[in-house]
Amino acid sequence: MKIDNSVKATGNLPSGEARTRSAKETPKAQGASGGSERVELSSLSARLQQAEEAIANTPVVDSAKVDEIKQAMSQGRFKVDTDKVADGLIDSVRQMLTAQQGQASRA
Known part of the structure; x- marks a missing residue:
């Protein structure tokens, strides 16, 4: 199983800081012209930002599931499905070979 975090952060700043920084820098860019520029984001963009923040705040590991498996292992109830493990390994090797052939x- 491969885990790919495809959501990219804006530099090293959290999204709220990046927005604040951009807003602070905007007046400096206006200079002597005194003109005012306004940027409006679509509702889709706002929803995308909310989704990115939700994903960033979601833990990668389900702690409850990990604890459940630990308990099952300690009690001898945890059973490994060797066929599933083997299938997963074979799929991983196929993906690696396909990627190498493509490169x-x-x-």
Whole structure:
């Protein structure tokens, strides 16, 4: 199983700080013209930002599930499905080979 965190952070700043920093820098960019520029984000953009924040605040590991498995192991109730493990390993090897073949053909 591969885990890919495809949500990219804005630099090293949390999203709220990045927005605040941009807002503070905007007046400096206006200079002597005195003009006012206004940027409006669509509702889709706002929802996307909310989704990104929700994903960032979601733990990667389900602690309750980990505790449940630990308890099952300590009590001898945890059973490993060897067929599922083997299938997963084979799938991982196939993905690696496919990726290597794709890289070799591009070179």
